[in-house]
Amino acid sequence: MDAPLLQIKQVSKHFGGFTALSGVSLDIARGERFGLIGPNGSGKTTLINCISGSLRNDAGSIRFENSEISGLAAYQRTRRGIARSFQIPRPFHTMSVLENLLVPSAYVVHLREAEAEAKAMEILSSIGLAGKAGVLASQLSQVELRKLELARAMAARPRLLISDEAMAGLAGAEVDEVLEILFDLNEKGIAIIMIEHIMQAVMRFSQRVVCLDAGRIICEGTPTEIVGNPEVQKAYLGA
Amino acid sequence: MKYWIGAALVVIAAFAAALSGMNEYFFYAAYIVLTFVVLSTAWNILGGYAGYVNFGTGAFFGLGSYSAVVLFKALEAPLFVQILAGAAIGAALGFGVGIMTLRLRGIFFAIATVAILFIMETFMVNWRYVGGATGLQLLRPEVMAPFDSYTRMLFVVMALLAVVAVSIARYIQVSWIGRGLRAIRDSEEAAECSGVPTLKLKLFACVVSGALMGAAGAPMPMYLSFIEPASSFSLNWGVSALAMPMIGGTGHWIGPVIGALLLGSIQQIVTVTISNEINVLVVGVLLVLFVVLAPDGIVGLFRKWTRRSSR
Amino acid sequence: MIFSFDLLFEAVLFGVLLGCFYAAVSIGLSVSFGLLDVPHVAHPALMVLGSYCTWLVASWGLDPILAGIILMPAFFALGVLIYRFYYETFEKRGTEAGVRGLAFFFGVAFIVEVGLILVFGVDQRTVAAPYIGSSWAIGEYRLPYRMLVAFGIALVLTAALTLYLSRTFTGRAIKAVAQDEPALRLMGANPVRIKQWAFGIATGVSALAGAMLIIVGPVEPALDRLYIGRTFCVVVLAGLGSMTGTLAAGLILGISESIVLMMLGASWAPAVAFGLLLIVLGIRPQGLFGR
Numbered sequence A: 001m002d003a004p005l006l007q008i009k010q011v012s013k014h015f016g017g018f019t020a021l022s023g024v025s026l027d028i029a030r031g032e033r034f035g036l037i038g039p040n041g042s043g044k045t046t047l048i049n050c051i052s053g054s055l056r057n058d059a060g061s062i063r064f065e066n067s068e069i070s071g072l073a074a075y076q077r078t079r080r081g082i083a084r085s086f087q088i089p090r091p092f093h094t095m096s097v098l099e100n101l102l103v104p105s106a107y108v109v110h111l112r113e114a115e116a117e118a119k120a121m122e123i124l125s126s127i128g129l130a131g132k133a134g135v136l137a138s139q140l141s142q143v144e145l146r147k148l149e150l151a152r153a154m155a156a157r158p159r160l161l162i163s164d165e166a167m168a169g170l171a172g173a174e175v176d177e178v179l180e181i182l183f184d185l186n187e188k189g190i191a192i193i194m195i196e197h198i199m200q201a202v203m204r205f206s207q208r209v210v211c212l213d214a215g216r217i218i219c220e221g222t223p224t225e226i227v228g229n230p231e232v233q234k235a236y237l238g239a
Numbered sequence B: 001m002k003y004w005i006g007a008a009l010v011v012i013a014a015f016a017a018a019l020s021g022m023n024e025y026f027f028y029a030a031y032i033v034l035t036f037v038v039l040s041t042a043w044n045i046l047g048g049y050a051g052y053v054n055f056g057t058g059a060f061f062g063l064g065s066y067s068a069v070v071l072f073k074a075l076e077a078p079l080f081v082q083i084l085a086g087a088a089i090g091a092a093l094g095f096g097v098g099i100m101t102l103r104l105r106g107i108f109f110a111i112a113t114v115a116i117l118f119i120m121e122t123f124m125v126n127w128r129y130v131g132g133a134t135g136l137q138l139l140r141p142e143v144m145a146p147f148d149s150y151t152r153m154l155f156v157v158m159a160l161l162a163v164v165a166v167s168i169a170r171y172i173q174v175s176w177i178g179r180g181l182r183a184i185r186d187s188e189e190a191a192e193c194s195g196v197p198t199l200k201l202k203l204f205a206c207v208v209s210g211a212l213m214g215a216a217g218a219p220m221p222m223y224l225s226f227i228e229p230a231s232s233f234s235l236n237w238g239v240s241a242l243a244m245p246m247i248g249g250t251g252h253w254i255g256p257v258i259g260a261l262l263l264g265s266i267q268q269i270v271t272v273t274i275s276n277e278i279n280v281l282v283v284g285v286l287l288v289l290f291v292v293l294a295p296d297g298i299v300g301l302f303r304k305w306t307r308r309s310s311r
Numbered sequence C: 001m002i003f004s005f006d007l008l009f010e011a012v013l014f015g016v017l018l019g020c021f022y023a024a025v026s027i028g029l030s031v032s033f034g035l036l037d038v039p040h041v042a043h044p045a046l047m048v049l050g051s052y053c054t055w056l057v058a059s060w061g062l063d064p065i066l067a068g069i070i071l072m073p074a075f076f077a078l079g080v081l082i083y084r085f086y087y088e089t090f091e092k093r094g095t096e097a098g099v100r101g102l103a104f105f106f107g108v109a110f111i112v113e114v115g116l117i118l119v120f121g122v123d124q125r126t127v128a129a130p131y132i133g134s135s136w137a138i139g140e141y142r143l144p145y146r147m148l149v150a151f152g153i154a155l156v157l158t159a160a161l162t163l164y165l166s167r168t169f170t171g172r173a174i175k176a177v178a179q180d181e182p183a184l185r186l187m188g189a190n191p192v193r194i195k196q197w198a199f200g201i202a203t204g205v206s207a208l209a210g211a212m213l214i215i216v217g218p219v220e221p222a223l224d225r226l227y228i229g230r231t232f233c234v235v236v237l238a239g240l241g242s243m244t245g246t247l248a249a250g251l252i253l254g255i256s257e258s259i260v261l262m263m264l265g266a267s268w269a270p271a272v273a274f275g276l277l278l279i280v281l282g283i284r285p286q287g288l289f290g291r
Helices: A044-052 A074-080 A097-109 A113-127 A142-154 A172-187 A199-205 A223-228 A230-237 B002-019 B024-047 B057-075 B079-101 B106-125 B150-174 B176-186 B188-193 B198-217 B220-224 B235-248 B254-273 B276-293 B297-309 C005-035 C043-058 C064-091 C097-120 C145-167 C169-179 C181-186 C191-216 C223-238 C243-264 C269-283
Strands: A006-015 A018-028 A033-037 A059-064 A082-084 A160-164 A191-195 A208-213 A216-221 C135-138 C141-144
Touching: A006 A044, A018 A044, A018 A059, A018 A216, A033 A044, A033 A199, A033 A223, A044 A074, A044 A082, A044 A160, A044 A191, A074 A082, A074 A097, A074 B188, A082 A142, A097 A113, A097 A142, A097 B176, A113 A142, A113 A172, A142 A160, A142 A172, A172 A191, A172 A199, A191 A199, A199 A223, A208 A223, A208 A230, A216 A223, A216 A230, A223 A230, B002 B024, B002 B150, B024 B057, B024 B150, B024 B198, B024 B235, B024 B254, B057 B079, B057 B106, B057 B198, B057 B220, B057 B235, B079 B106, B079 B150, B079 B198, B079 C269, B106 B235, B106 C097, B106 C223, B106 C269, B150 B176, B150 B198, B150 B220, B176 B188, B176 B198, B188 B198, B235 B254, B235 B276, B235 B297, B235 C097, B254 B276, B254 B297, B276 C097, C005 C043, C005 C141, C005 C145, C005 C169, C005 C191, C005 C223, C005 C243, C043 C064, C043 C097, C043 C191, C043 C223, C064 C097, C064 C191, C097 C223, C135 C145, C141 C145, C145 C169, C145 C191, C145 C243, C169 C181, C169 C191, C181 C191, C223 C243, C223 C269, C243 C269
Parallel strands: A033 A191, A033 A208, A082 A160, A160 A191
Antiparallel strands: A006 A018, A006 A059, A208 A216, C135 C141
């Protein structure tokens, strides 16, 4: 049975008088590569905060692997298989790169120390950070921090990974590096929601794209369909 | 293993000192310094490891003292029971304050601890059974053999309590609990999204911290033969319990111990030779200096120094 | 305990005056903590410092309110310095600023308090003025003139600050910096200078608040401890960032405290602010009008 991995139905979120999300509905299939775009302030981060549990949606339902998760705390959702990276990296800055990964290893996968270290080194090798395993997270460069964000999310063995502007501010080759990491992850069967402003990355990566504007979905389709859509162009360039 | 040998040595040394002919005054002062070892270690479990600052150490400490007095007055409970009760009540208070405010930002927890402090004091000021504002004199039972005086006995008791407290802190630090707390301190949101049950861990740290503070307060009325609200619930306990770990170093269990031994001893000297006001001033100035200039405390300075000299 | 509606009404009336006074002494914190997010637990200590400075200046023959106003520029400068130092040392680094910032202000509060003890001693200080000591009799009720004066200043101060924050460019920039710093940067304004200015204003206001404090009653160095409860209660109950809420919250606190004072006596009154604070934190931490 191919039920969607993530089902979002009519989700709304208000902050005081301001409506950040209004009646948002979408489905993510198992193993899908999904792009989420929209101008600044359109509600993308609010939406993924509602999915990951950092925020609670005011209305609507969010179902993951066929059970309702809107009432769960963020750590419970991570344990169920939803991981995310942060737009502005939030490393555990007093820990080394390796130790950063040991946190989800201990709290999500419940591995013992030796096994956790081995698995963590595997992940670090696969993304090119193995050499920095013992380095303090506070001493990493921007692109290394972005990779660490993804590595830490990977250590939680998710079935759904939300990548929040992992490439923001990165230069050409660095974008390709991160993109390759995401492709590799997807090959292992992990569904990925990518939020990006770098259009060529979204187009290359996504199988389906959704565009948000002012808290609503204004367009949904393949990358080519989205790019050609006049509504989307208007949203980005302004009325 | 080295640690346990060291701990055993400390306990043996304490017993030996208490049975020796050492000057009685040493035990008066050492008891207070050891109390601070327990308080700063307890503070650090929540403040250093998890990053939630408690200003109201006096509330937990004073509550421990007062519950000991109540048990002693009502049931003639022995010291051992008083200490356990102090721990239990301190834990309960930690749970209560924690469940109310640990969901919120750190500063709200900190202010709530001040609130608890004042409310406790007001409550005890108005409770005639424990002597109200003027306090209560206590008639101590016979001191237990083989000790000659109460001060010596309580010195050993507090040394044992200090070893217990530091052992608990050390266990938490090296365990997966400690890693979770550190993750919370470094980035609570990322910790939550990495599967760490942040509220539960914070509550745990708050309860353990409160229990140790309450336990430390329990022998105090016996030490003084006296109890009264103003000094039991003074904000001064809070500033010392906070300054000592921050000066010693908050990341490692030895930091609060160093801070307490150092600052506690300085305090004893200053209070006796100069004044109590200058004592508080010294604590405040040292706190600000270390927070600004050496945020990783003495442990941090030591680490930097050894790294530099190994090049 | 004698209960009568007359007593209750007088308590409420007194509570209104007291409440506006509490609002006025908390308004500096509404700006520094409510708007700027600075963990300023030393705010009451600086206010008590203002009281003592007022006492000094007033001892040269000046009216205490005038003394407070004269002190405002000096305290403004002090506030700018403190914020600058706080920003350079803690806020800029971002990461562990939480614990260190709190510990820093806690330490500063203690240093100020002990400094006052060393310079002035622990005894209480008061000021004298024509309006201190007598009361205005309306019918059966007596309203102390000093409370009426504090009430008046409080209203003027609150109104002035609220207008400043909503009508002037700098004032609105201050409110904006709390809500959307990046946007402000894009507009060409320097957030650090705005926050500095705001903190200066908050501290300058504390000088006048200190003057009111010593007009309303005697002061002693340890008074800051009690006022941590009162000021934070008002600011949290109002809701962070709400100026008008400060007045409402102050009134709620003032009236509650006054009624408790009447019914249970002075030994319970200090706990009211702290108790109310805990209740607010427990059931509605965003306060009445919070963001």
